[in-house]
Amino acid sequence: MSDDELSRRSLLDLFREEAQTQTRTLSAGLLALESAPADAPTLEACMRATHSLKGAARIVGLPEAVDVASAMEDCFVAAQHGDVTIDAARIDVLLVGIDLLLAAGDASAPPLARELVDDFVARLAAAGSAAGSGAEPDGLADETYQPHVEDATDDDAAEALLAASLAGSPGSSVATVEPARPADTHETHAAHTTRTAHDRDRMLRVRAGTLxxxxxLAGQSLVExxxxxxxxxNLLRARRAQGEVLAALGHFHERHAQTLGAEARASLAGIREQLAALERQLVERFDDLDRIDRRGAQLAQRLYDEALQCRMRxxxxxxxxxxxxxxDLARSLGKRVRLVVEGETTQVDRDILEMLDAPLGHLLRNALDHGVEDPETRRSAGKPEEAQLTLEARHSAGKLLIAVADDGAGVDLAALRRAIVARGLAQPDAVAAMSEPELLEFLLLPGFTMRERVTDVSGRGxxxxxxxxxxxxxxxxxxxxSVAGRGTRFxxxxxxxxxxxxxxxxxxxxEAYAFPLAHVRRALRVPRAAIEMLEGQQHIIHDGRPVGLVTARQLLGASGEPASADDVCVVLISAGLGADHEAALYGIAVDRFAGEHTLAVQPLDARLGKVRNVAAAALLEDGAVALIVDVEDLVASVARLVREGQLAGVARGSDTQARERKRILVVEDSLTVRELERKLLEKxxxxxxxxxxxxxxxxxxRNGQYDLVITDVDMPRMDGIELVTMIRNDPQQRGVPVMIVSYKDREDDRRRGLDAGADYYLTKGSFHDEALLDAVNDLIGEAT
Known part of the structure; x- marks a missing residue:
């Protein structure tokens, strides 16, 4: 790419940013003029915005954009003089002009077609023949109306724009730079001060990865x-120890000074003086260190807060x-709607802000199509013909609240009930008994819609x-x-x-692990004696509801047993969020609670892929790494362990009772038989x-200690006879009793199992609960 092409690309980038800024002003102004067509400040702002765009387009060399902006400017000037009215028809055409100006600044798109420009100018002229011929409006030569580069000479303005574009080219963080004004020997100090303040507030462009x-790095500096x-x-403790040594020497001197010779007393005095001098130095150094520590921590915290603020928009x-x-959508639906945006200055994380566009678009379209009535219906209901749609953003209780509310008819609950039943989502009796919040939850289901036919706006669910x-x-x-007749709010x-x-x-x-508080229902300590066995799985009772108990060590792949204590630390989690009390609830037994902390989330290296049950990582204040738990993944792991019958339990009762509890290993390839045996034995x-x-x-x-092995015979990879043989040939395991439970009840099969070293052979054909339990009791006795 040649230098000329690079320069033009840089100028186009600047024009695009100028167009985005000025067209925001134009869009807001046109929507305001729809309700107040003669508002002088709004007309002035729109006229100045188009005048600025016309000058910038002329400098960059976009004649089509110049013509579009010029026609729009003439329309606004005519409206200022009272020659035309900015009515809905003209606003429709002017909004098209905004789209054309934005398209003209898109370097990646084809040049703006002359036919589109001529058609726009003709339509605008037809909408208002009183628009001017394109001459400069009165007063443009006035110094008060010269904030943009068009009023400079073309050469000076182009040179200024080129210099600014080079400053904003790749490798620089500058995103928007104000075009230079012509030199003015009469520029006042106040104007210079204003420009300096403006420079401090200018926007910079930084890559997201760099940010x-x-x-x-700011988080690491805070940790360091x-x-x-x-x-x-530690230094303070050393200082105190040194003070204790000095005090001990003083005590020794008081008790034994008379028994010491002059030389010993002199040496002791010298030692005491040296220790006293060392103590003074330690005090001074500790004070210096304390100041450095406090200042460093404060600066690091400020750095981190400012870096974090950079993510906010x-x-x-x-x-x-x-x-x-x-x-545009309201007009296409034949409705009159005014949008009120509240909380525009509310700071939002840039990642969330970028993700908000699609869901808010859906909510606004939903409100316009489903919520807001047409003018005639509103008039019949005693409402203003123009509906109000409110979009609000605010911070509340450490959360970001986004609300979309309309003053329409509200959700028709009877129609909603009919739609639920018609789509087979619930039985009529159940739907009739549902509360209003339960019914409204159906609106969020995939594919659910109350429309009988698909339109361009809705109906696909x-x-x-x-x-x-x-x-x-x-x-x-x-x-x-939702309130009937008054509107709906999301x-x-x-x-x-x-x-x-x-x-x-x-x-x-x-190891440290972090549970996001959004998924934590409760953290509590449970007495071991309160742990119950229900259907072969450990449970605790919370709010009168049984909650399955699972060990974090098993879920997170940690080995060993936790230190015994009278209580078990349990984190109650659910895959649902907030007040979703119907979501599956699980108790995760952990070793210790370490408090609540605000963590800076660090994504895992992409080369690791998806780590089971872990979402991300973070650094704690002491520099240790904490893994952030993926709660939804964790819940899925619990469900899998339940299905496979592999849940490990938490030791109940005292430590002595836990050690005396008999352990049995069930080896069985049939899930049904395996589950049956496990439940019988655990009960x-x-x-x-x-x-x-x-x-x-x-x-x-080999990785545990068991009092009994119960095994099937026919299994993949290694059958039960081979397993028994390996147990009996292993010096460490040969003393473990083995019971075979098999469908093969022929005498040859029984003898083969017993010859291999099995202590008991039970056939499944004659299998029943008490037979298995009696056999286990014969081999190893009661469970405790």
Whole structure:
């Protein structure tokens, strides 16, 4: 690419940014003029925006954009003089002009077609013949109306734009640079001060990856700054120990000074003086270290806060396009709607802001099509013909709340019930008994719609489903509120940022893990004696509801047994969020609670792929790494272990009782038989582990201590006879009793099993509960 092409590309980039900024002003102004066509400040702002775009397009060399902006400017000037009225028809055409200007600045798109420009100019002229001929409006030569480069000479302005474009080219962080004004020897100091303040507030362009790395480094610096405190505390302890030594010498001198010779007393005095001098130095150095520690920690915290703030953007950056979208769609539906945006300055994480576009678009279209009535219906209901649609963003209780509300008819609950039944989602009796919140939840299901036919706007059942998916992806919640005749409100409760997460830190096998608080229902300590066995699985009772208990060590692949204590630390989690009390609830037994912390989320290296049950990582204040648990993955792992009958239990009762509890290994390839045996034995109080074949059983046996092995004969990889033979030939395992449970009940088969070394042979043909339990009792006695 030649230097001329690079220069032109840089100029086009600047024009595109100028167009994006000025067309925002134009869009907002046109929508305001629709309700107040003669508002002078709005007309002035629109006219100045088009005048600026005309000058910028002329400098960059976009004659088509010059003609579009010039025609728009003439229309606004005519409206200022009272020659035309900016009515709905003209606004429709002017909005097309905005689209053309944005298209002209898109360097990746083909040049703006002359036919489109001529058609636009003709349509605008037809909408208002009083538009001017294109001459400069009165007053343009006035210095008060010269903020843009068109008023400079072409050579000076082009040179200024080129210099600015080079400053904003790849490799630079500058995103937008104000075009230079011509030199003015009469420029006042106040104007210079204003420009300096403007320079400080200019926008910079930084790559997202660079910003993420900056935030990561700021987080590491914060962690490193906090490592100084333990060092300072150690120094303080050394200082106290040195003071104790000095005090001990003083005490020794008082008691034994008379028995010491002059030389010994002099040496002792010298030692005491040296120690006193050392103590003063330690005091001074400790004070210096304390100041350095506090200042370093404060600076690191400020650095981290500022780096984190760089990720935040005002909600208005995403909301500026919605008024135009609402207007166009409302007109296509024959409705009159005014969009009110509240909380435009609310700070939102840039990642969440980028993800909000699609779900908010769905919610706004849903409100326009389903919620808002047409003008005649509203008039009949005693409402203003113009409906109000409100989009609100605010911070509340450490969360970001996004609300979309309309003042329409509200959700027709009777029609909703009919749609639920018609689509076979629930039985009529059940639907009739459902509460209003339960009914409204159906609106969020995939493919659900109350439309009988598909239109360009709705009827496919994907809109609110997309909103639900977005909310789940960012660990948020969605709530629907509806009042008959008064409107509907969708409330999204989202985390303030995806880069920072409030978490419960726990310890499992000496390692730190973080449970996102959005998924933590409760953290509690449960007496071991309160753990119950229900259908072969351990449970605790919470709010009168049995909750399955699972060990974090098993889920996270940690070895060993936790230290015994009277209580078990349990984290109650659910895959659902917030007030979703119907979601599956599980108790995860951990070794220790380590408190709540706000963590800077660090994604795992992509080369690791998806790590089971782990979502990300974070650094704790002491520099240790904490793995952030993927709760939905964890719940899926629990469900899998339940299906396979491989859940490990938490030791109940005292430590002595836990050690005395008999352990049995069941080796069986049939899931049904394996589950039956496991449940029978656990109900009798035995601790049961399972294996799916002989090889799995042999590996499990070697890695644990068992009082009995129960095995099938016919299994893949290694059959039961081979397993028994290996047990009897192993010096460490040969003393473990083995019971064979098999369908083969011929005498030859029985003899073959017993000859291999089995202690008991039970056939499944005559199998029943008490036969198995009696045989186990004969071999190893009661469970405890």
């Amino acid at each position: 993420d790395r900056l935030l990561g 700054s906090r490592r100084m405190r333990p060092f300072a505390n 005002p909600f208005g950056d995403a909301a500026h396009a919605y008024p135009r979208i609402v207007r 994907v809109g609110l489903d997309a909103v639900q998916n977005f909310v789940k992806a960012v660990r948020g919640t969605v709530r629907i509120e 409330v999204l409760q989202l985390p303030l940022t995806l880069s920072v997460m409030r978490s419960l830190i726990v310890e499992v096998a000496g 009798r109080g035995y601790a049961v582990s399972v294996a799916v074949d002989g090889m799995d059983g042999w590996n499990t046996l």
